[in-house]
Amino acid sequence: MRKESPPDNNTARADLIDKVTGGAVYASDIRVPRMAHGRILRSAVPHARITRLDVTEASALDGVVTILTGEDMATLAQIHWGLFLNDRPVIAIDKVRYVGEPVALVVAETLEIAEAALDLIDIDYEHLPFVDTAAAAIAPDAPVLHDVHDAIADFYFTGQAKPVAGTNIFQKFGVSTGDATAAECDAAHIFEHTYTFPGVSHFALEPHSVVAAFEGDDLTVWSGAQSPTAVQKVLSRVFGIAVANIRIIVPFVGGGFGGKASVKIEPLVVAAARKAGRPVRVTLTLAESMLTCRRLGATMTLHTSLDKTGKILSKRATILLDGGAYADTGPAVAAKAAHRIIGPYDIANLEIEAKAVYTNTVPGAAFRSIGGPQAVWATESQMDEIADAMGIDPVELRRRNLLPRGGEILDTLRPLDADIGDMIGRADQAIMNLGDGAAAGIAVAATDPGILPLGGALVRVLVDGSIIVMSNSVDIGQGVRTVLREVVAKMLNQNPNSIQIANPDTSTTPFDWGTGASRSTVIMGLAVEDAARDASDQILALASSVFDGAPNDLRLVPGGVAHGDEFLPFQDVYHRAFGVDSGEVVGRAMVTPTRDGSDFKKSPLFWETAVGACDVDVDQEIGTLSVTRYVGVADVGHAINPSGAEGQEEGAAVQGLGHALFERLDYVDGQPVNATPIAYRVPAIGDIAKRAHTVLIENGDGPGPMGAKGMGEGGILPVAPAIANALARRYGIRIRDLPLTPERIWRALRKRGDDAT
Amino acid sequence: MTSSTHNISMTLNGEKTNALVEAHTLLIDFLRDAQNLRGVKRSCDMQICGACTVLVGDHPVSSCTMLAVDADGADVVTIEGLGDRDNLDPVQEAFLEFGALQCGFCTPGMILATKALLFSNPTPSRAEIEHHLSGNICRCTGYQKIIEAVESLAQT
Numbered sequence: 056m057r058k059e060s061p062p063d064n065n066t067a068r069a070d071l072i073d074k075v076t077g078g079a080v081y082a083s084d085i086r087v088p089r090m091a092h093g094r095i096l097r098s099a100v101p102h103a104r105i106t107r108l109d110v111t112e113a114s115a116l117d118g119v120v121t122i123l124t125g126e127d128m129a130t131l132a133q134i135h136w137g138l139f140l141n142d143r144p145v146i147a148i149d150k151v152r153y154v155g156e157p158v159a160l161v162v163a164e165t166l167e168i169a170e171a172a173l174d175l176i177d178i179d180y181e182h183l184p185f186v187d188t189a190a191a192a193i194a195p196d197a198p199v200l201h202d203v204h205d206a207i208a209d210f211y212f213t214g215q216a217k218p219v220a221g222t223n224i225f226q227k228f229g230v231s232t233g234d235a236t237a238a239e240c241d242a243a244h245i246f247e248h249t250y251t252f253p254g255v256s257h258f259a260l261e262p263h264s265v266v267a268a269f270e271g272d273d274l275t276v277w278s279g280a281q282s283p284t285a286v287q288k289v290l291s292r293v294f295g296i297a298v299a300n301i302r303i304i305v306p307f308v309g310g311g312f313g314g315k316a317s318v319k320i321e322p323l324v325v326a327a328a329r330k331a332g333r334p335v336r337v338t339l340t341l342a343e344s345m346l347t348c349r350r351l352g353a354t355m356t357l358h359t360s361l362d363k364t365g366k367i368l369s370k371r372a373t374i375l376l377d378g379g380a381y382a383d384t385g386p387a388v389a390a391k392a393a394h395r396i397i398g399p400y401d402i403a404n405l406e407i408e409a410k411a412v413y414t415n416t417v418p419g420a421a422f423r424s425i426g427g428p429q430a431v432w433a434t435e436s437q438m439d440e441i442a443d444a445m446g447i448d449p450v451e452l453r454r455r456n457l458l459p460r461g462g463e464i465l466d467t468l469r470p471l472d473a474d475i476g477d478m479i480g481r482a483d484q485a486i487m488n489l490g491d492g493a494a495a496g497i498a499v500a501a502t503d504p505g506i507l508p509l510g511g512a513l514v515r516v517l518v519d520g521s522i523i524v525m526s527n528s529v530d531i532g533q534g535v536r537t538v539l540r541e542v543v544a545k546m547l548n549q550n551p552n553s554i555q556i557a558n559p560d561t562s563t564t565p566f567d568w569g570t571g572a573s574r575s576t577v578i579m580g581l582a583v584e585d586a587a588r589d590a591s592d593q594i595l596a597l598a599s600s601v602f603d604g605a606p607n608d609l610r611l612v613p614g615g616v617a618h619g620d621e622f623l624p625f626q627d628v629y630h631r632a633f634g635v636d637s638g639e640v641v642g643r644a645m646v647t648p649t650r651d652g653s654d655f656k657k658s659p660l661f662w663e664t665a666v667g668a669c670d671v672d673v674d675q676e677i678g679t680l681s682v683t684r685y686v687g688v689a690d691v692g693h694a695i696n697p698s699g700a701e702g703q704e705e706g707a708a709v710q711g712l713g714h715a716l717f718e719r720l721d722y723v724d725g726q727p728v729n730a731t732p733i734a735y736r737v738p739a740i741g742d743i744a745k746r747a748h749t750v751l752i753e754n755g756d757g758p759g760p761m762g763a764k765g766m767g768e769g770g771i772l773p774v775a776p777a778i779a780n781a782l783a784r785r786y787g788i789r790i791r792d793l794p795l796t797p798e799r800i801w802r803a804l805r806k807r808g809d810d811a812t
Numbered sequence: 813m814t815s816s817t818h819n820i821s822m823t824l825n826g827e828k829t830n831a832l833v834e835a836h837t838l839l840i841d842f843l844r845d846a847q848n849l850r851g852v853k854r855s856c857d858m859q860i861c862g863a864c865t866v867l868v869g870d871h872p873v874s875s876c877t878m879l880a881v882d883a884d885g886a887d888v889v890t891i892e893g894l895g896d897r898d899n900l901d902p903v904q905e906a907f908l909e910f911g912a913l914q915c916g917f918c919t920p921g922m923i924l925a926t927k928a929l930l931f932s933n934p935t936p937s938r939a940e941i942e943h944h945l946s947g948n949i950c951r952c953t954g955y956q957k958i959i960e961a962v963e964s965l966a967q968t
């Protein structure tokens with residue numbers, strides 16, 4: 056009998072160590088033998104017919120392998136693809152719809168040659184009228200970007216987009232309860248305000264990168280993809296290859312935030328590899344990634360009616376989202392924005408309509424809390440405007456309308472599982488602890504993550520007691536590996552350092568829906584927990600034959616199985632059970648909507664809640680704003696990896712700060728004028744609040760392992776409105792358009808001065 | 813596309829290295845492709861983000877905008893040369909301890925920039941840390957834990 060080894064707790068370290076030594080391999084680090092390099096020629100015009108595309112001279116350049124253009128699309132099984140609407144060609148075919156759309160892909164021996172060949176391609180356009188704002192896109196005489204709307208149902212998300220034929224509207228989503236119009240008749244006050252939120256870039260530091268290689272009929276793709284099985288499914292449709300013949304491998308990913316979710320450049324690179332007859336790698340520049348996807352911009356008008364005590368009677372909202380040239384997951388963004396604009400308030404009468412429209416701009420896509428920051432910007436700014444107009448303290452106005460824990464934001468959704476009032480109290484306390492008194496601005500949010508409970512995992516307990524966990528949850532920096540390792544370690548009572556988390560690989564690993572919407576901790580957490588339990592049951596059954604005891608006298612201990620004070624390493628259990636000093640036990644599990652012991656019927660599985668509180672300082676001469684104190688509060692159920700959870704909140708808050716103060720993808724005449732890392736500003740280290748604190752609330756009441764809820768998105772939600780509310784409180788100016796640039800602040804200060812005189 | 817080639821020699825991660833490079837080869841390409849040092853990360857490619865930072869002498873340099881020939885004769889250190897798993901540099905250790913990284917793509921550059929800061933100023937204030945690391949963008953962490961990690965080094 057041997058000694059049990061003590062468990063070791065420093066698990067996050069194992070996942071991070073490769074990243075501090077330069078050993079971590081990212082998608083853009085992948086090299087395969089015989090690989091050629093691709094560069095993309097992109098449309099320089101917003102909307103046009105391609106009248107001539109001549110690649111003769113470019114093809115003749117020494118070292119050019121092949122050039123992929125729209126002409127090559129005819130041989131595909133399916134030319135247009137999408138997640139909600141099959142609207143996007145693999146590469147532009149006779150028409151371009153935005154500046155940056157790929158029109159040709161040169162494959163060459165070296166990147167330099169590919170780059171040189173780009174200059175030799177001749178292209179002529181017949182310009183078409185274009186729309187570069189959502190408002191222009193819904194004007195009666197607007198040019199229509201897509202002649203047909205091929206909506207697909209339940210393809211990757213449940214449900215179906217509702218486009219309007221003959222228009223640019225690709226999604227219309229409504230929420231209606233009670234009777235808002237009647238409620239307005241009884242109201243003491245009605246407020247109407249319009250808020251705007253611009254399209255913003257993900258700016259993940261690693262640009263999109265894909266390597267595609269065919270071997271006979273088998274296709275292998277290395278991609279920094281957040282949803283490997285979505286990529287696999289779309290490739291299967293486009294190229295007519297069985298899902299089983301498509302292998303998606305995801306190495307480390309240098310930031311995702313939704314910008315690498317669903318499917319991005321994979322079909323394009325695979326088409327090039329197929330034509331080239333050899334492996335092709337395309338790594339975008341960061342500027343090209345900015346032309347690949349962005350957050351949907353929004354214009355939101357709110358009509359809110361209240362009685363004289365400050366109780367909200369009704370809310371009507373229209374949300375117009377700029378979805379860019381292709382829908383991607385924009386339909387889901389619109390649906391979520393419609394839910395998320397309600398807020399955690401008790402409002403009996405709601406009339407909300409969200410529309411997402413095509414424009415001749417970079418395609419919109421998922422971005423940390425889809426539709427959330429936009430909706431919360433509007434709702435939480437307006438709460439303060441109403442409070443101000445009615446002479447009620449903004450926190451008090453919220454308290455009069457907040458739903459309690461268990462209250463229903465909509466009766467079709469799961470009741471609220473957090474106490475927002477308590478969270479406000481904790482935010483107050485935390486900001487006081489930072490010194491200089493109460494917060495100048497706060498904002499709250501409750502969002503319903505759109506989580507499909509569908510994901511599997513394998514837990515393999517090997518003969519020497521080392522363990523491999525196979526899951527398609529992608530490490531985008533959110534720390535999922537640490538979470539999964541903790542869960543398995545706990546379930547199997549093993550040392551976390553004996554557990555390896557394998558890279559996502561669709562050829563060896565069960566289906567998972569994807570990494571996003573704060574779902575991995577809950578869904579993959581439960582899947583690996585179930586798989587570990589399955590492994591444990593099998594091992595104990597094996598051991599019971601060895602020990603000659605019933606399985607319930609046996610227990611797993613680090614490195615093996617114990618029976619009373621007897622201890623047998625896994626190796627000996629397997630040896631005696633299998634007859635050789637070899638073998639393994641494979642635990643498996645698939646979490647589905649009908650999982651035993653889970654209540655997954657109602658959406659959301661949990662609420663992602665947030666409170667932000669801050670104070671600001673403005674240099675009134677030049678209009679620059681700095682956030683002097685910031686507190687974020689999140690109810691996470693249980694933080695399996697506390698430092699990681701805190702880091703997620705801090706990172707989300709600083710992305711929110713960027714959205715609030717700097718970020719906007721600008722268009723002038725259909726041209727993206729700042730879609731480069733030089734012209735587009737994201738927060739730098741000196742921009743963050745000098746005093747900041749994150750509060751994590753842990754009541755162990757989430758649906759995930761150990762009572763965890765998903766998290767990582769909520770922290771972005773309250774930042775912009777909290778800052779704008781602080782700006783209004785401290786300086787008497789209300790700005791309804793993001794970002795809060797020095798120019799806007801300066802002008803508002805001047806106007807305030809003029810109004811006062 | 814002919815271009816002149818040059819013999820260069822440098823001390824790379826402590827070892828004498830001779831190579832033939834083309835005049836227009838960027839240091840980042842030389843390091844990543846010819847020397848297989850993929851811990852040098854490429855992001856903005858225009859000296860904005862600092863992901864490609866390496867040490868040339870004691871100075872932090874954006875390898876995306878420096879020519880390899882200009883590193884002739886220099887002492888160049890990439891993240892691979894700083895410390896390995898079993899023998900981490902204190903800066904790497906601090907980043908781990910404080911959880912000062914998420915996706916890790918900015919991390920090699922951030923660590924080397926920190927290293928350079930501590931060479932020139934072993935006890936930087938928060939303002940000095942912010943000033944010195946202002947050319948290193950991190951989109952994930954929100955910088956809070958990076959500041960804590962660097963401050964912990966400044967105190968020792």
Ligand code: FES
Binds near residue numbers: 859
């Ligand atoms: S890649 Fe060199 S500074 Fe960004």
Ligand code: FES
Binds near residue numbers: 918919951952953
């Ligand atoms: S950790 Fe991802 S960019 Fe810094």
